[in-house]
Amino acid sequence: MDDTEIIKALRRSGPQERAAMRYLYHNESYHRCAKQAVRQNKKVRLSTWQDVLHESLIKLISLIKRGKFKEGKSLLAFFRGICRNTCRELAREENKETEYPELGLPPKSIEDLQTPL
Secondary structure: OOHHHHHHHHOOOOHHHHHHHHHHHHOHHHHHHHHHHHHHOOOOOHHHHHHHHHHHHHHHHHHHHOOOOOEOEOHHHHHHHHHHHHHHHHHHHHHHOOOEOOOOEOHHHHHHHHOOO
16 A cells, blocks of 8 residues: 555545555554664663554554645654654653652642752
């Protein structure tokens, strides 16, 4: 399938849509994009590449259905950007984890408490 066929199929519902989704999910090029995005982002664990793939595919399909993808551009390049953004979001989520649950404070807030008055 080429990009135009994928986009047309995803904008429909039914068997063509499901076939396009299967194609994207099983296409090794899209797997490589997710793996590469995870490797480049040092704040995300390498084991999360499949999570990045799944989240990014969901976002890609949603953006195509809403008409946010400009035809004539590379679908794979667009997906690569989505993967990078997904990695950034995951890194932010991991940073939000509270290191001081007994105080209910995020990690940066405890530094403010340690500053002398």
